[in-house]
Structures are given as structure tokens and as C-alpha cells.
Amino acid sequence: QxxxxxxxxxxxxxxxxxxxxxxxxxxxxxxxxxVFDGNVxxxxxxxxxxxxxxxxxxxxxxxxxxxxxxxxxxxxVTFVTPAExxxxxxxxxxxxxxxxxxxxDVILTQGQNAIAGExxxxxxxxxxxxxxxxxxxxxxxxxx
Amino acid sequence: xxxxxxxxxxxxxxxxxxxxxxxxxxxxxxxxxxxxxxxxxxxTGDTLTISGPIRVTDPGGTIFLAxxxxxxxxxxxxxxxSARMVxxxxxxxxxxxxxxxxxxxxxxxxxxxxxxxxxxxxxxPLWEIRAARVTHDQIERQLYFExxxxxxxxxxxxxxxxxxxxxPSLDRATGVLIPEFKTSSELAAGIxxxxxxxxxxxxxxxxxPYLSSATTTLEFGYRQETSRGDxxxxxxxTDDDIxxxxxxxxxxxxxxxxxxxxxxxxxxxxxxxxxxxxYDYSDQDRLTNEIRLSRVREKDIFGxxxxxxxxxxxxxxxxxxxLPDQYLELAYSREVPALSFGGRTVINVNSASLRRxxxxxxxxxxxxxxxxxxxxxxxxxxGPGLVTRAELGLRADAYTIxxxxxxxxxxxxxxxxxxxxxxxxLSRGMAGGVTExxxxxxxxxxxxxxxxxxxxxxxxxxxxxEGNLFSFSRYPGVDGVEDGVRVAAGATWRRRDxxxxxxxxxxxxxxxxxxxxxxxxxxxxxxxRSEWLVAGHLGVGDELTLASRAxxxxxxxxxxxxxxxxxxxxxxxLGSSYVFAPPEPAEGRDxxxxxxxxEGAYDLTDRWTASADWRYDFTGDRTARAxxxxxxxxxxxxxxxxxxxxxxxxxxVDPTTEFGFRVSLLxxxxxxxxxxxxxxxxx
Amino acid sequence: CGFTPVYGPGGSAEGLRGRIDVxxxxxxxxYVLVRRLEDRLGASEEGDLALTADIRLSEDAVGFLPxxxxxxxxxxxxxxxxxxxxGNDTVVATGSEQSFTSYSATSTTVATAFAARDxxxxxxxxxxxxxxxDLMTRVP
Numbered sequence: 008q009x010x011x012x013x014x015x016x017x018x019x020x021x022x023x024x025x026x027x028x029x030x031x032x033x034x035x036x037x038x039x040x041x042v043f044d045g046n047v048x049x050x051x052x053x054x055x056x057x058x059x060x061x062x063x064x065x066x067x068x069x070x071x072x073x074x075x076x077x078x079x080x081x082x083x084v085t086f087v088t089p090a091e092x093x094x095x096x097x098x099x100x101x102x103x104x105x106x107x108x109x110x111x112d113v114i115l116t117q118g119q120n121a122i123a124g125e126x127x128x129x130x131x132x133x134x135x136x137x138x139x140x141x142x143x144x145x146x147x148x149x150x151x
Numbered sequence: 152x153x154x155x156x157x158x159x160x161x162x163x164x165x166x167x168x169x170x171x172x173x174x175x176x177x178x179x180x181x182x183x184x185x186x187x188x189x190x191x192x193x194x195t196g197d198t199l200t201i202s203g204p205i206r207v208t209d210p211g212g213t214i215f216l217a218x219x220x221x222x223x224x225x226x227x228x229x230x231x232x233s234a235r236m237v238x239x240x241x242x243x244x245x246x247x248x249x250x251x252x253x254x255x256x257x258x259x260x261x262x263x264x265x266x267x268x269x270x271x272x273x274x275x276p277l278w279e280i281r282a283a284r285v286t287h288d289q290i291e292r293q294l295y296f297e298x299x300x301x302x303x304x305x306x307x308x309x310x311x312x313x314x315x316x317x318x319p320s321l322d323r324a325t326g327v328l329i330p331e332f333k334t335s336s337e338l339a340a341g342i343x344x345x346x347x348x349x350x351x352x353x354x355x356x357x358x359x360p361y362l363s364s365a366t367t368t369l370e371f372g373y374r375q376e377t378s379r380g381d382x383x384x385x386x387x388x389t390d391d392d393i394x395x396x397x398x399x400x401x402x403x404x405x406x407x408x409x410x411x412x413x414x415x416x417x418x419x420x421x422x423x424x425x426x427x428x429x430y431d432y433s434d435q436d437r438l439t440n441e442i443r444l445s446r447v448r449e450k451d452i453f454g455x456x457x458x459x460x461x462x463x464x465x466x467x468x469x470x471x472x473x474l475p476d477q478y479l480e481l482a483y484s485r486e487v488p489a490l491s492f493g494g495r496t497v498i499n500v501n502s503a504s505l506r507r508x509x510x511x512x513x514x515x516x517x518x519x520x521x522x523x524x525x526x527x528x529x530x531x532x533x534g535p536g537l538v539t540r541a542e543l544g545l546r547a548d549a550y551t552i553x554x555x556x557x558x559x560x561x562x563x564x565x566x567x568x569x570x571x572x573x574x575x576x577l578s579r580g581m582a583g584g585v586t587e588x589x590x591x592x593x594x595x596x597x598x599x600x601x602x603x604x605x606x607x608x609x610x611x612x613x614x615x616x617e618g619n620l621f622s623f624s625r626y627p628g629v630d631g632v633e634d635g636v637r638v639a640a641g642a643t644w645r646r647r648d649x650x651x652x653x654x655x656x657x658x659x660x661x662x663x664x665x666x667x668x669x670x671x672x673x674x675x676x677x678x679x680r681s682e683w684l685v686a687g688h689l690g691v692g693d694e695l696t697l698a699s700r701a702x703x704x705x706x707x708x709x710x711x712x713x714x715x716x717x718x719x720x721x722x723x724x725l726g727s728s729y730v731f732a733p734p735e736p737a738e739g740r741d742x743x744x745x746x747x748x749x750e751g752a753y754d755l756t757d758r759w760t761a762s763a764d765w766r767y768d769f770t771g772d773r774t775a776r777a778x779x780x781x782x783x784x785x786x787x788x789x790x791x792x793x794x795x796x797x798x799x800x801x802x803x804v805d806p807t808t809e810f811g812f813r814v815s816l817l818x819x820x821x822x823x824x825x826x827x828x829x830x831x832x833x834x
Numbered sequence: 835c836g837f838t839p840v841y842g843p844g845g846s847a848e849g850l851r852g853r854i855d856v857x858x859x860x861x862x863x864x865y866v867l868v869r870r871l872e873d874r875l876g877a878s879e880e881g882d883l884a885l886t887a888d889i890r891l892s893e894d895a896v897g898f899l900p901x902x903x904x905x906x907x908x909x910x911x912x913x914x915x916x917x918x919x920x921g922n923d924t925v926v927a928t929g930s931e932q933s934f935t936s937y938s939a940t941s942t943t944v945a946t947a948f949a950a951r952d953x954x955x956x957x958x959x960x961x962x963x964x965x966x967x968d969l970m971t972r973v974p
Contacts (some may be wrong), residue, residue: 434904447859698932
């Protein structure tokens with residue numbers, strides 16, 4: 008019943024495969040970039056990211072297990088995990104260091120609580136998050 | 152469960168689920184508003200750890216300021232460290248630690264309380280109360296101090312193990328009010344300590360012991376609001392060296408009865424004539440005990456009263472029995488639309504009976520009268536705006552006169568009268584929004600007194616001014632009637648400009664065409680024509696009013712003049728009057744009256760106010776009364792110093808000089824005085 | 835000299851008589867004020883204008899004899915008046931008048947009581963006449 012804003016990220020497993028669906032895909036081998044355009048949906052385990060356009064950058068050195076180093080989503084992004092949902096204008100998910108950076112009227116809702124601000128940076132490994140820029144939140148204090 | 156909202160520059164959530172909001176943090180929850188540098192809050196525990204400059208405002212308006220705090224999630228309970236609590240924007244209590252316990256109590260430890268402004272350049276407040284602990288009860292609105300020390304300008308004055316003070320938002324609470332130190336030449340140095348007792352929501356009494364080396368007195372002031380009226384009583388009991396046991400009581404009761412009637416009763420009792428003057432309870436030199444039933448409506452007025460008079464005047468105590476002491480009066484006046492014939496008809500019925508204690512023939516005269524009158528009047532416009540007014544009246548009275556052989560035991564009197572009045576109001580507008588109204592007036596009255604003459608009991612004091620220049624009689628009561636043909640002529644002039652200046656002038660005279668006006672040598676109305684009445688008035692907005700009136704003889708020698716000025720601005724107040732009247736044996740005044748009174752107060756600065764009052768009698772070339780006062784008011788205290796000398800001397804009173812000093816703390820208990828705005832520390 | 839009759843043709847108060855309904859009195863002094871205003875303004879209940887007045891009276895001693903007895907009193911009075919249009923209560927004009935009368939207090943008890951009552955009555959007549967003089971030029 009508490010106002011628990013902690014992120015339910017422990018269940019997030021970075022080794023899960025990333026599955027991307029979109030209306031249109033264009034790939035540029037030279038720059039190692041793939042651009043998905045139109046109702047893009049990226050799913051990894053229980054985490055789902057939908058956006059108007061997603062640019063996937065593959066790491067050319069091949070260090071990442073499946074070669075994806077960064078996902079840049081734009082034109083309205085929704086990032087959903089089992090415990091909360093986050094909306095923003097753009098988001099950058101760098102798989103390597105497990106951080107997601109969302110910006111532009113970010114709204115994080117979790118159960119009855121919601122935090123709004125300009126930018127939100129999530130560290131998926133440490134399970135911590137920082138919301139900055141005119142941050143407003145609503146939470147239900149416990150009565151005693 | 153209500154939602155709390157939080158606004159901040161940044162919110163961090165760490166792995167353990169601990170939320171930390173930082174940068175201009177504002178939290179709003181059920182009317183409580185908290186602003187702080189940083190608020191952090193962990194998921195498991197219930198408390199908010201708050202740091203940085205903290206300011207909590209609870210729904211009641213109490214403000215808490217602190218450097219750190221530990222509050223539970225609904226901001227109700229918890230501890231504030233090195234905090235200040237501000238009550239009703241007036242009383243500030245600084246404490247090492249403030250503990251908020253539930254919705255009612257706040258416990259403050261190691262406290263300094265004061266409503267004075269504390270600044271860097273003036274760290275020591277004018278007054279402060281230091282205490283080991285203070286408990287604030289938000290429901291009873293009381294502050295309970297333990298081991299309190301009262302300091303003035305940093306110097307400890309009193310040490311009180313227990314002290315209870317009402318918090319500023321409380322208006323009515325039983326308790327000691329601010330004492331007053333008073334020395335007077337008659338009663339030596341003494342102290343008055345008023346104690347206010349609340350007797351339920353509609354009544355209270357202030358009991359004030361007044362102790363000095365010359366007197367032990369208990370004064371009281373009782374007030375009560377009833378559903379249909381109110382009760383007020385003032386009184387005192389005294390045992391002093393001047394006259395032993397003395398007492399006085401002034402009480403009046405008002406009670407609204409059904410159908411618009413009002414019942415009023417007034418009691419005035421004094422044990423001895425000099426008591427009121429010596430203790431400065433009242434200037435009154437005559438007492439009136441009265442019970443009165445009255446009703447005033449649109450078309451009629453009714454009054455019935457039984458009055459008992461008692462004199463305190465030295466000159467009259469010896470002849471007390473020859474003064475009327477009981478007076479019963481009944482009067483009813485009503486408009487009768489049926490008989491108006493296009494005008495207005497008023498009938499009135501009244502009766503009175505007057506009793507003198509003495510039974511000596513002549514001196515002990517008792518008079519009873521019953522009578523009725525009918526008055527018709529009609530106004531209409533004629534020709535170019537000429538306002539004509541016709542009046543017809545008939546009055547009949549029957550008198551019974553006892554214990555005075557110079558009058559028949561019964562007398563009747565019938566007085567028919569007629570009058571015509573002509574007014575020609577003219578006006579002109581001038582540049583700059585100035586308007587003038589000039590109104591010439593002429594009036595002729597005719598009346599015939601049939602029947603025997605009657606004693607003038609209620610018509611002995613004759614005054615002549617613009618209020619009765621154009622009326623059918625100058626007599627104040629029923630006993631006196633004018634007779635014969637009288638003509639009054641005069642004019643009024645009013646000038647008014649756009650920015651609130653108003654000037655009025657009135658001049659007029661009344662003369663009898665067939666012999667004497669009938670007023671003997673009454674002031675200004677002796678012989679067959681009155682003296683010239685000249686009256687002026689100057690009004691400037693709502694602040695200044697200067698009014699003056701004079702009676703000039705034909706040789707333009709001033710026989711009576713009276714002036715009065717009332718000037719109130721937010722910076723000063725001035726009230727002064729001058730009266731010059733010749734001797735008037737018929738009215739009991741055998742010496743010339745020439746007296747000037749002055750009363751003024753001036754704000755030297757927004758904190759210092761000087762006041763003075765003075766009364767000078769030119770005839771006796773003596774000061775009748777003089778007083779000076781100086782008052783210092785700041786945001787937390789008022790100090791009032793006053794000295795006054797009253798010069799009356801007679802068998803029952805001697806001249807007295809009084810010196811009074813009064814200190815009141817502001818910001819404690821609902822002090823009604825308006826306080827000087829808080830001065831910014833820079834000032 | 836520019837003066838025109840107030841109630842005459844084109845006068846500043848032409849047709850004003852009979853239009854003002856004076857508010858009900860609440861006490862004896864108010865009764866005298868209302869009677870006088872109605873006499874001078876030709877008041878009637880059907881008037882389209884309503885006049886209300888709020889009276890404040892005070893009395894203070896101005897003459898003291900050497901032995902402290904009071905020989906003369908001043909009765910000061912102040913009236914705040916408002917003229918409003920009936921129906922929508924818009925304020926047509928407001929004003930205030932202040933003056934004083936006085937009476938001698940050296941005669942017998944009953945005579946002084948009647949002198950005090952007459953002083954209040956005369957004061958109401960003076961203040962009413964002043965209000966009428968104002969209304970003559972201030973009602974559009």
C-alpha cells in the first residue's frame with residue numbers, strides 16, 4: 008500500500024533477445040544503422056518499448072552479444088515494465104551500460120503514484136532513476 | 152486517503168527504493184504546506200527526513216521554520232530541530248526542538264518567545280519570555296510556559312514557574328489583563344489589575360481590584376447579549392480614607408418586545424456626590440433612573456417613561472426637595488392619511504405628571520397635564536419654483552396644579568394656530584463643478600392662547616438656532632406656547648465644489664407684530680424681535696467640520712457665539728469648541744459663560760503619539776481641566792503615559808492630579824489595538 | 835446673476851418632489867429626520883428613488899462651573915445618506931452632513947431633559963435641511 012516508487016527492475020534480464028517490429032525497415036550497412044519507421048515495437052523479455060521511429064545502432068566491434076549497442080526512439084515513446092510505464096518524446100536505450108535516458112515531458116506512473124519532469128535517466132542494473140527539470144509527483148502518504 | 156503532491160527540481164530513486172527530492176521542494180498535504188531544501192523518504196519507514204531551510208504552514212496558519220526535521224508522512228507528527236514557530240503572524244517562539252504531537256499539541260523545548268522584531272542590528276527584542284518548555288494547545292489556543300522568565304530589553308524582570316498566555320488568535324479567554332499603574336493626588340499611588348472572566352458565549356465580566364495606600368476598591372464591568380437585547384453594568388465598591396465605604400452602579404438593560412416595542416431600563420446609583428469625580432468614573436452631575444417603553448415606526452411613534460432624577464450638584468443638594476424628582480410621561484403621535492386632504496395630518500396625544508418631594512406651597516408644586524393636538528400641513532409648488540407651505544394646528548391641554556396657590560388647581564388651554572411658509576430655492580452651476588443653492592425663506596405664524604396660563608415646567612431652557620428659526624415655536628416642551636402674529640425671515644446659502652468642499656451660511660430673524668415674543672429676556676429672543684441669527688459651516692470631505700453660530704444684536708454686538716471644530720485625519724485628531732454666553736438668570740446661570748475646550752492627538756512618528764486635552768474658563772480665568780499623554784506603540788508593545796489635572800473644587804470634591812502608566816504586550820491574546828506594521832530589519 | 839429656481843422649469847430639481855421615498859426611522863431622532871425630509875421633499879411611497887440615512891449622535895460637556903457642575907452641553911450629529919434607484923439599487927448619490935446644537939444645563943432636572951431632547955430634534959432639522967440643499971443640485 009506504500010508509495011513505492013522504486014523501479015521493479017530486478018526482474019529485468021539484459022540477456023533476453025530484443026525483438027523489433029515496425030511498418031518499414033531500412034538498413035545502412037556502411038554506418039551500421041537500421042531505421043525502423045512507423046508504430047515501432049521493441050520487446051525484450053517483459054520490457055516493451057513503442058515509438059514512432061527507432062534507430063538501432065549496431066556495435067561494429069561485435070562486443071555486444073547480439074551486436075546492438077544503442078536504440079534511439081523518437082516521435083513519442085512509451086516504455087513499459089511490469090511495474091510502471093514511462094512516456095516521453097524521445098528515449099535512448101544503451102544496451103552496453105544498461106541505461107535508458109528519456110526526455111521531453113517525461114511522465115512515470117507506477118500504481119497510484121506518478122512523477123513528471125523534463126528528463127529521466129534510469130540505471131537498469133542498479134535499479135535507480137533520476138528525474139530532473141520541474142519535477143512534480145503525487146504520492147499517497149500512509150496514515151498512522 | 153488523500154494524495155500528497157510534491158514539486159521539486161530533481162527526484163532521485165535509489166536501488167533501495169529511497170526517494171530523494173531536492174531543490175525548492177514543496178509538499179502539499181491536507182492543508183499542510185512544507186517547503187524545504189531536500190526531502191527524502193524511504194519505502195519501508197514512515198518518516199520524511201527533511202533538511203535545508205524548512206518552512207511548514209499548518210491549516211491554522213501557524214508557521215514552523217527549522218533547519219532540519221523528521222516528520223511522518225502526513226506531516227502531522229515529528230520533530231523540528233532549531234526551529235521557530237510563528238503564531239498568527241505575530242508571536243514567534245524560537246526553540247531548540249519543536250515536537251508536533253498529533254493535531255493538537257506542539258511541545259517546544261528551550262524556548263524564546265516574543266512578538267518583537269529581532270534583527271542583526273537589534274538582536275535583543277523589547278520584551279521576551281524564555282522558558283524551559285512551552286506546550287501549545289491548538290484547540291484551546293493556549294500557551295503553557297514552564298520555568299518562564301520575563302525579560303525586558305534583555306534584563307530578566309520576573310521568574311514564573313508556571314505561566315499561561317492565550318495565543319494571538321484567541322479573542323475571549325478568562326485571564327489577567329494588563330495592569331495599570333496610577334497615582335492621583337487624592338488616592339496616592341496605586342495599581343489596577345483587571346481580571347477578565349468569560350461567562351459563556353454571550354456574557355463576560357471584568358473585575359478590577361484597585362489598590363493604593365488610600366483606597367481598596369473593586370471595580371466591575373459586566374456585559375451580556377441576550378437573544379432580544381443586551382445588559383450592561385458598571386460599578387465599584389470602595390473603602391477609602393476620604394469617605395469610608397462608597398459605591399456606585401450604572402446599569403442599563405435593552406429588551407426587544409414583540410410588535411416592534413423596545414423596553415429600556417437605566418439604573419444610576421452613587422453612594423455620595425464626590426465619588427464619581429474623585430475616582431474619575433464619570434463627569435455626570437445628575438443621576439437618572441428610568442424605565443421606558445417605546446416603538447418607532449414609519450407612520451407613528453410611541454413613548455412611555457417613568458423617570459426619577461437625583462442631583463449630585465452641591466448648589467442643588469440643599470434645595471433638592473424643590474427640584475422635580477419623578478416624571479411620568481406618555482406620548483403617542485400618528486399620521487392620519489384619512490384626514491390629509493391632499494396634505495399630511497398628524498395627531499398626537501400626550502400626558503405627563505411631575506412631582507416634587509417638598510410639600511411647601513409654591514416650592515413643592517406638583518403638575519399633571521393631559522392633552523391632544525392635531526396638525527395639518529400641505530406643500531405645493533407655485534409659479535416659477537416657489538415652494539409654499541400651509542399649516543393648521545389645534546392643541547388642547549388640561550392641567551392639574553397642586554401645592555402652589557399662585558396657580559389655580561386646574562387649568563385648561565386651547566391653542567389654535569395657522570402658518571404659511573414661502574421658500575424660493577434657487578441654484579446655479581459654475582465652472583469647475585461648483586454649485587450654489589440660495590434659498591430665501593419667509594414664514595408667518597398666527598396663534599391665539601385661550602384659557603389660563605400654566606407653569607412652564609418643561610419649557611424653561613430656550614435656545615435659538617437654525618433648527619427652530621422657522622418653526623411655530625421656540626419652546627422645547629409642551630407647556631410653552633407662542634402667541635400672536637410672528638414673522639420669521641431669512642435665507643440659507645450653500646456652496647459645494649467638486650473636491651468635497653462645502654460651505655453653508657444661514658441668517659435670519661423672527662419678530663412679533665403684536666407686542667412681545669413672550670420669552671421674557673430669554674437669550675436672543677427678548678422683546679418683540681429676536682437678535683440676528685447667523686450660522687456658518689465649512690465641511691472638507693469627511694475629515695474637517697467647522698461649525699459656528701452667533702446671535703448679533705441690532706448694534707451688531709455679539710450676545711452669544713458657539714463654535715466647534717472636528718478635524719480627523721490619519722495623522723492627527725483635533726476636537727475643539729468655544730462657547731460665549733451672557734448671564735441667564737431665568738435659566739439659573741448668573742455668571743457669564745466663556746469656555747474653550749481643546750482635545751487633540753498627533754502621530755509624531757508611526758510609533759510615537761502625543762495627545763493633549765485642555766479646558767479653559769475665561770470668566771473665572773482658570774483652567775478647568777488639563778491633560779497630556781504620550782504613547783509608544785511598536786509591533787509588540789504599547790506604553791502609555793498620561794497626566795491630567797481637574798480643578799473642580801467644592802464641598803464634595805477637590806482638585807485632583809492623576810498620573811497613569813500602562814504597558815500592554817501586543818501579539819499575545821487577541822489585542823484589538825491595531826499594531827504598527829512589522830519594521831523590516833534594514834530600517 | 836445666473837440663479838434659476840430649483841423647482842422651476844429647467845431647474846436642477848424639477849420634478850424631484852414626490853419621487854423620493856425616505857427610509858423608515860429606527861429611533862426618535864431618526865423619526866424627526868425622516869418627518870423633516872418628507873416635508874421638504876414631498877416624499878411618497880411610489881417614488882422611484884429611495885433615501886436612507888444613518889445617524890450618529892454624541893454629546894459632550896462644553897461648559898464647566900468652578901465647582902465642577904456642567905453648565906452647557908454640545909450635541910454633535912453626523913448623518914451619512916444614500917440615494918439609490920429602487921429595483922436595481924444603483925447608487926444615485928451619497929453624502930454626509932455634520933453639525934451641532936447645544937443646550938444649557940443649569941435649569942431644573944425636567945427642564946434640562948426636555949432641552950436635551952429639543953437640541954437633538956433641532957439638530958435633525960438642521961441636518962435634514964442640509965441634505966435637501968444637497969439633493970437639489972445632485973439628482974440627475
